[in-house]
Amino acid sequence: MITRTATARYEGMGKTGQGWISTQSGVLQQQRYGFNSRFEDGAGTNPEELIAAAHAGCFTMALSFALAGKGIEEGTLETTAKVKVDRDGEGFKVTRSDLSLTASVPGIADEDLRALAETAKVNCPISKVLNAEMTLDVTIGNP
Template identity: 70%
Template sequence: MITRTASARYEGLGKDGQGHVSTQSGVLAEQPYGFNTRFEDEPGTNPEELIAAAHAACFTMALSFALAKEGFSDGTLETTARVKLEKDGDGFKVSRSDLNLEATLPGIAAERFATIAEGAKANCPISKLLNAEITLEHRLNS
């Protein structure tokens, strides 16, 4: 079993508070976040952006490994994830993650590619974690 960690600190409360998030690897170190970075597009990060990055990275890696297992050895995969934060009663919920994939992969039929990509979408660990609608649009370049 692999365990990865991250931490968050929030000083002050509500809209006036300011948070900082850090990851075990140090890629994020005291990265600011708060109401303004989450709801008003101020510089800094937010949980939904971090989930989107994790989902895009996880899915793309899962697809890369699935394609390699099928015998493909060359190609480029580029994925964007759009995570939706919506009002839910008095709070909010992450309701969906829309993956948009552009791939260049010589020698694969579009139908076979679509099947492998859908399998990667369903089976990447972050997809399994999210209790949200997950969609996938893809374009295979020739």
């Protein structure tokens, strides 16, 4: 089993509070977040942005391993994830994650690449943890 950790600290409450997020790897160290960065255009990060980064990274790596399993060693994959948040009663809920892949992978038929991408979308660990609708748009060409 692999365990990864992150820490969030929030001082003050609600809209006037402010928080900081740090990760085990140190990639994020005291990264600011709060109401303004989450629900408006304020500086800092937010949990949904971090989920989008995790989903794009997980899916892209899963697809790269699937391609390697087919003997493909060269190519470029670039994925953007757009995580959507909607009201859910009194709170909010992540309702979907739209993945957009641009792939330049010589040595594989387009339909085979699309099939592997669909499998990666369903089977990457972050896809499995999200209880949300997911879409995948694939563009084959230079990312």
